Amino acid sequence: MQTFDFDRPAGRQGSGCVKWDDIHYDDLIPLWVADMDFAAAPCIQQALYRRWQHGVYGYEHVPERFYRSVMRWFEEEHGWSIAREAIIPVTGLVPSLNALFRELVSPGDQVIVQTPVYNGFLSSFPNNDIELVANPMVYTDSRYTIDWDDLEQKAALPKTRMLLFCNPHNPGGRIWTREELSRVAAICRRHDLLLISDEIHCEVTPMGIAYTPMGTMDEIKDRLIVFTSPGKGFNLAGLGIANVVVPDGALRQRVHHALDRGMVTEVSIFGVTALQAAYDEGKEWLQAVNEYIGANYRFLCSYIHEHMPRLGVTQLEGTYLAWVNHSAFPYTSAEVEQTLLHQYHVRVSAGTFYSSDGEGFMRINLACPRAQLEEGLKRMIPIFT
Numbered sequence: 194m195q196t197f198d199f200d201r202p203a204g205r206q207g208s209g210c211v212k213w214d215d216i217h218y219d220d221l222i223p224l225w226v227a228d229m230d231f232a233a234a235p236c237i238q239q240a241l242y243r244r245w246q247h248g249v250y251g252y253e254h255v256p257e258r259f260y261r262s263v264m265r266w267f268e269e270e271h272g273w274s275i276a277r278e279a280i281i282p283v284t285g286l287v288p289s290l291n292a293l294f295r296e297l298v299s300p301g302d303q304v305i306v307q308t309p310v311y312n313g314f315l316s317s318f319p320n321n322d323i324e325l326v327a328n329p330m331v332y333t334d335s336r337y338t339i340d341w342d343d344l345e346q347k348a349a350l351p352k353t354r355m356l357l358f359c360n361p362h363n364p365g366g367r368i369w370t371r372e373e374l375s376r377v378a379a380i381c382r383r384h385d386l387l388l389i390s391d392e393i394h395c396e397v398t399p400m401g402i403a404y405t406p407m408g409t410m411d412e413i414k415d416r417l418i419v420f421t422s423p424g425k426g427f428n429l430a431g432l433g434i435a436n437v438v439v440p441d442g443a444l445r446q447r448v449h450h451a452l453d454r455g456m457v458t459e460v461s462i463f464g465v466t467a468l469q470a471a472y473d474e475g476k477e478w479l480q481a482v483n484e485y486i487g488a489n490y491r492f493l494c495s496y497i498h499e500h501m502p503r504l505g506v507t508q509l510e511g512t513y514l515a516w517v518n519h520s521a522f523p524y525t526s527a528e529v530e531q532t533l534l535h536q537y538h539v540r541v542s543a544g545t546f547y548s549s550d551g552e553g554f555m556r557i558n559l560a561c562p563r564a565q566l567e568e569g570l571k572r573m574i575p576i577f578t
């Protein structure tokens with residue numbers, strides 16, 4: 194059994210990374226951007242090192258091993274059998290989403306999202322003149338659920354073409370159950386909608402709750418596009434590697450065309466190498482990092498309970514993102530973000546970054562050494578007591 198040291202500070206300040214170097218304060222505690230302050234698994238670092246040592250970095254085909262790694266990983270870890278030809282390697286999911294918006298829906302069409310939701314979804318709408326139709330989630334007992342009546346109603350609108358779904362949900366923290374996925378699938382079928390299910394956070398299951406892939410819902414296969422990536426779970430965002438999975442052959446042709454036209458299928462050799470190492474050899478590290486994040490979440494809950502009891506913590510199922518309710522205080526999300534950043538040098542994400550339905554919340558990234566999280570929380574006490 195290998196051990197991994199997640200307590201060690203990552204030493205990222207000055208490395209040019211967005212999370213630490215976007216705004217400079219010597220004593221900054223960044224708890225915002227969704228990447229981890231942990232070095233990648235040793236098996237990934239070693240694989241990259243071996244590839245780097247070769248010294249020649251020209252154009253390459255994606256090797257068969259890559260596809261086998263993806264197929265084996267999803268079959269063994271998540272019980273989802275993916276056909277080899279269904280997998281389209283891409284450089285990133287947000288550019289893929291934009292490419293698909295340009296090709297599969299037309300300007301003026303409507304696409305539904307469950308808000309509050311990942312900001313990269315939100316910006317894709319105005320970029321492509323697509324109208325966002327919000328299906329705001331219902332927040333009860335610190336947990337989100339889907340407003341089914343509202344979803345059914347929005348799905349029936351004449352210009353609605355697609356549902357853009359997020360599983361696990363960022364920032365809501367939900368891992369949708371099989372029953373919920375099945376209801377979503379049925380609504381898409383009933384109203385003839387395409388379904389994009391973004392499952393980038395699927396490896397981040399810190400509370401031991403299993404994720405169910407939308408791809409295991411047979412009833413939706415002919416209209417389903419799934420986004421997967423080792424980017425979040427294995428912390429490889431800077432390597433630009435992900436996959437778009439399309440089970441249906443006819444739809445896949447359209448998707449492939451869109452992604453080729455969008456120039457997102459020329460993946461980097463280092464991304465390919467890292468993905469293979471992650472899926473082939475990274476399981477132990479992933480389990481360890483999930484345990485550490487789970488313990489960080491429990492730490493955050495008890496720290497807040499003890500020192501800032503008027504804050505509310507959303508139940509976490511998936512992702513490493515705590516969604517904290519500060520609506521008992523008379524500050525907007527933007528005010529909280531700005532005050533924490535400029536007075537206390539701790540950076541969180543304002544809830545409104547994830548649509549206006551995120552007002553009254555802040556998002557805190559748990560994927561960092563515990564001491565960093567503790568220091569960030571400590572600095573929040575003056576404004577939340």
Ligand SMILES: Cc1ncc(COP(=O)(O)O)c(C=O)c1O
Pocket residue numbers: 227284285286287288311313359363391393394422424430434435
């Ligand atoms: C739901 C979701 N999709 C996609 C991304 C980004 O994907 P990529 O880096 O492959 O564009 C993120 C990053 O936070 C995310 O939360």
